[in-house]
Amino acid sequence: MAIEVKVTANFAKLIGGERSTRAEGGTIGEVLDDLDQRHPGFKQNVVAEGRIHRFVNVYLNDEDVRFLQQLDTPISEGDVVSVLPALAGGS
């Protein structure tokens, strides 16, 4: 199924300059794989060696998937996936 994926402004360039796009898959991992197909190189910014980077959070709706089933977290119609890297900016 196709669901919405939102990214922060500094990740927008990885998905063609948009803040939001659609991707398909039954799990978080499949959605990221689908995005990587459409935008080669995207996934390595989020995942390494089968695990989500420790400085990037992926949310299924309002829940951090680290507290669900990580990349295996299943997705339902209408879900929104957010990819959120740590930001250190304060100035």
Next chain:
Amino acid sequence: MTAGENLMSVMVYIPTPFRRFAGNQTYVKAEGRTVGEVLDALGKSYPTLKHMIYNEADEIPGHINVYINSQEIHSLQGKNTPVSDGDEMAVIPAIAGGQVLTPEQVNRYSRHIIMPQVGPVGQRKLMETKVLVVGAGGLGGPAALYLALAGVGTIGIVDFDVVDLSNLQRQVLHQNDDVGKKKTESAKETLLSYNPDVIHDTPLTSDNAMEIIPQYDIVVNGADNFTTRYLVNDACYFADKVLVDGSILLFDGQATVFKPGHGCYRCLFPAPPPPGLVPNCAEAGVLGALTGVMGSIQAIEVIKQVLEIGDPLVSRLLLFDALAMDFRIVKLRRDPKCPLCGDDPTITELIDYVEFCGAPFPGGHDGADGGSNGD
């Protein structure tokens, strides 16, 4: 000898803080048979004044004293105290939690005090609060400014950097003439016009964090680098201080409140990105007005903590996308496996953050020009 049916005409003295709610008059004539009736008549003529004199329960709040011919009405018959023609009445705001707010303070903070969630007692709390602001930059600036305006009594600022022309696109504590000045000095000058404060003119390091942070009640994080962010997070946890966190980049802002035991920065982001992967504001840019939004949100969260009102951003991460003008909240959980605040902590004292983050503290001992704690 009671007033009977006839309304008595009384002169009511209006003190300076309330005067502009009563047409800038020092004395207002009002009629009634009792103190309560005179106050009601006064409230009808000046609705804003009524809000100052009566609380939501329609009672005279504890910080307002009403005098009839120099005698406080509680020692008489309260609102039922009869009045006579020619009596002089006075409505004096003064006492709050045993401490006096001066008439000037009542006037200055009147828009806060008038709200029952703040009141004179809340205002006193704010005035007794000590807040440490890490970084006198984009986030720390508006946060410190609004806290000073709200009357927070002590505001400490850690920053080592000097004001650069490129800061002035967003850093509201600094002005054109401040370019080249130390940020703490410039910040102090700006904030001092509102309240006296304490300024820590130094970068925060593992060596001094546990000396500085315990001196404050709450910490606002406006750091611009991961090294300082992990240090501040750990030090606040060890010192049992609430940390009001904010971060910004490009058009995005994030804010949350880390309360010890309810998750920390390490629960949110267990490790920093490799150096160079996530740019800072100097490298990537940041919308100036965005810093105002996020810094103000941090000031709001501090004030809510002090007043113990509302729902804090504890266990919640606020995401602001300025381009979509979209605010969202996601959950933030304490990670039982967190090395700092988890069930089996492995970090039990401050560590070497330069090594942990693979990046120096800006302005560190090597003298490298890496921005500031807050820039």
